[in-house]
Amino acid sequence: MNKPSSVSADNASSKVTRKVSVAIIGAGTAGQNAFRQASKMFDDVVIINEGFWTTTCIAVGCMPSKLLIAAADRAHDANHSTEFGIHTTTQIDGKQVMQRVRDERSHFASYIKKQVDSWPDDKKIAGHAHINEQGLIEVNDELIEASQIIVATGSSPFIPEGWADKLGDTLLTSNTVFELADLPKSLAVIGAGSIGLELAQAFKRLGVDVTLFNREKRVAGLKDDDINNKAIDCLSSQLTMHLGSKINEVGHNTIENEGTAAFIDYEDSAGELQQWQGEYVLVATGRRNNIKQLGIEHLGVELDDKNRPKDLSKKTGQIGDLNVYIVGDANAHIPLLHVASDEGYSAGSMVCKNNEDAYIRPPAIPFSIVFCSPQIVNVGKSLPEIQQDPDLKYVVGSVSFDNQGRSRVMGVNCGLLHIYGCKKTDRVLGASMVGPDAEYIGHILATAITNDLSVKDLLNTPFYHPTILEGLRTALQDVQHKMEIPYQFHDTQENNF
Numbered sequence: 383m384n385k386p387s388s389v390s391a392d393n394a395s396s397k398v399t400r401k402v403s404v405a406i407i408g409a410g411t412a413g414q415n416a417f418r419q420a421s422k423m424f425d426d427v428v429i430i431n432e433g434f435w436t437t438t439c440i441a442v443g444c445m446p447s448k449l450l451i452a453a454a455d456r457a458h459d460a461n462h463s464t465e466f467g468i469h470t471t472t473q474i475d476g477k478q479v480m481q482r483v484r485d486e487r488s489h490f491a492s493y494i495k496k497q498v499d500s501w502p503d504d505k506k507i508a509g510h511a512h513i514n515e516q517g518l519i520e521v522n523d524e525l526i527e528a529s530q531i532i533v534a535t536g537s538s539p540f541i542p543e544g545w546a547d548k549l550g551d552t553l554l555t556s557n558t559v560f561e562l563a564d565l566p567k568s569l570a571v572i573g574a575g576s577i578g579l580e581l582a583q584a585f586k587r588l589g590v591d592v593t594l595f596n597r598e599k600r601v602a603g604l605k606d607d608d609i610n611n612k613a614i615d616c617l618s619s620q621l622t623m624h625l626g627s628k629i630n631e632v633g634h635n636t637i638e639n640e641g642t643a644a645f646i647d648y649e650d651s652a653g654e655l656q657q658w659q660g661e662y663v664l665v666a667t668g669r670r671n672n673i674k675q676l677g678i679e680h681l682g683v684e685l686d687d688k689n690r691p692k693d694l695s696k697k698t699g700q701i702g703d704l705n706v707y708i709v710g711d712a713n714a715h716i717p718l719l720h721v722a723s724d725e726g727y728s729a730g731s732m733v734c735k736n737n738e739d740a741y742i743r744p745p746a747i748p749f750s751i752v753f754c755s756p757q758i759v760n761v762g763k764s765l766p767e768i769q770q771d772p773d774l775k776y777v778v779g780s781v782s783f784d785n786q787g788r789s790r791v792m793g794v795n796c797g798l799l800h801i802y803g804c805k806k807t808d809r810v811l812g813a814s815m816v817g818p819d820a821e822y823i824g825h826i827l828a829t830a831i832t833n834d835l836s837v838k839d840l841l842n843t844p845f846y847h848p849t850i851l852e853g854l855r856t857a858l859q860d861v862q863h864k865m866e867i868p869y870q871f872h873d874t875q876e877n878n879f
């Protein structure tokens with residue numbers, strides 16, 4: 383196997399403290415999977431990690447956010463039971479809510495810790511890695527020469543320039559918000575992407591006075607205008623949102639006897655100057671891959687203007703024909719947990735000597751879920767992508783969940799699903815949805831696209847009555863009607879509630 387191209391100038395090699403077959407930088411989900419795979423073949427594998435060894439997902443990502451949402455949903459249900467004739471008085475113990483988030487997080491972290499603890503100490507290095515001009519890895523007082531390098535350094539919250547200083551202790555990010563001892567009284571959330579939406583709604587449901595800002599009139603980056611408008615409609619009944627607003631200034635003031643207050647000066651979507659004041663500002667303006675400062679260019683890797691590696695194999699994370707792999711959030715391709723997991727596994731398999739036999743999972747189709755209520759899901763191709771392809775003749779099958787039987791029974795009847803069907807192939811090209819049970823509907827559509835099932839196949843599958851998933855069937859039938867395909871399915875249950 384050829385070495386990373388720039389490795390091993392003779393004078394540098396003389397100071398090398400270790401020579402290894404594989405070095406993995408970053409021990410999050412991607413890095414840990416890569417380590418497990420590579421260790422099946424090589425004895426001389428090292429994994430280098432800075433900070434916690436429990437993964438972003440467990441420490442500050444997927445899990446604590448979903449734990450907070452779980453508490454928020456309980457509070458919401460309790461506060462909205464009157465329409466069912468159930469009258470309750472809710473008391474939210476903020477300290478207990480935040481403590482449960484951390485306790486459960488520790489529970490998940492303990493599994494990872496057990497695994498990591500079982501790895502030999504000499505294969506784990508705690509420290510910040512940097513790749514020097516010779517392509518050698520500097521970490522603590524070690525200089526490591528690796529035949530193959532897997533970079534799995536993840537991503538970090540992006541904070542617009544100057545905001546950290548201006549907001550001081552009133553600044554929160556997803557890295558710090560779960561450490562709050564108690565629920566704040568008021569909170570501004572900047573950014574209506576997945577992080578901003580999920581956390582803004584959760585804190586609001588837990589009784590915090592929340593205001594959400596986003597520069598576009600869009601939530602969760604939705605690309606289908608009808609779905610975006612519906613999402614705004616469903617969410618705005620529960621959340622104060624300033625979409626299309628421009629933030630001019632952020633800062634904090636110390637008020638005598640009252641402590642510190644944050645402020646945001648902004649121009650609302652009508653161009654009026656406004657000010658928000660409150661306790662904390664949660665900045666959720668995106669994440670950036672941890673790659674720029676790594677010295678990755680010394681391995682012959684080129685980055686584009688968005689710090690994405692050029693020549694990235696989306697299947698294995700390999701960069702061109704270099705012995706360098708960049709996986710998970712670090713490659714800024716699809717910064718989601720299941721993708722980090724698969725990419726780490728694939729790269730770890732590829733570096734093994736028998737990589738011809740390694741099972742490399744095909745890249746997953748695009749699929750994302752935002753766990754706000756109602757949930758937002760995108761699967762497969764987006765509407766603009768389909769519209770830009772002149773060869774694709776498509777129809778949009780639609781169903782509203784505003785009056786859908788089971789959704790109404792459950793009191794969760796706000797939503798819209800669009801399915802983009804291909805006229806030529808009778809296949810689902812993609813879908814976008816806001817609505818109840820979207821996570822399950824999304825999985826069915828992802829299964830259909832991945833396994834090349836036709837709309838007809840899907841409609842030949844039983845849909846139990848009464849379920850929210852019957853809404854999916856209505857949208858599929860709409861696709862079929864619009865395709866004007868001769869086998870048209872006449873459904874006797876069509877108008878059942």
Ligand SMILES: Cc1cc2nc3c(=O)[nH]c(=O)nc-3n(C[C@H](O)[C@H](O)[C@H](O)COP(=O)(O)OP(=O)(O)OC[C@H]3O[C@@H](n4cnc5c(N)ncnc54)[C@H](O)[C@@H]3O)c2cc1C
Pocket residue numbers: 407408409410411412413430431432433434435437438439442443444445447509510511512534535536537556577672676709710711712717718719720722
């Ligand atoms: C609030 C939040 C909620 C999320 N919710 C979801 C969700 O519901 N579903 C979903 O699919 N995804 C979600 N994500 C995204 C998901 O968490 C990430 O895609 C995933 O954790 C990335 O894994 P990774 O292995 O690439 O990186 P990480 O797990 O971040 O691992 C990278 C590791 O590399 C280390 N490192 C970085 N630089 C160096 C260096 N120079 N030297 C040594 N070590 C270094 C880091 O300290 C870290 O330990 C969420 C993210 C956040 C922040």
Ligand SMILES: NC(=O)c1ccc[n+]([C@@H]2O[C@H](COP(=O)([O-])OP(=O)(O)OC[C@H]3O[C@@H](n4cnc5c(N)ncnc54)[C@H](O)[C@@H]3O)[C@@H](O)[C@H]2O)c1
Pocket residue numbers: 542572573574575576577578580595596597598602603629666667668669716717718750751752753
């Ligand atoms: N459920 C999930 O799967 C889940 C949940 C959380 C995070 N994640 C992952 O984390 C990634 C990062 O999430 P995110 O929400 O931080 O980023 P994002 O890029 O999805 O959203 C950032 C939002 O902030 C807005 N914004 C940026 N700068 C702004 C400014 N100056 N003023 C006002 N608005 C501004 C953008 O317009 C955008 O809407 C996601 O892409 C996703 O991959 C996934």
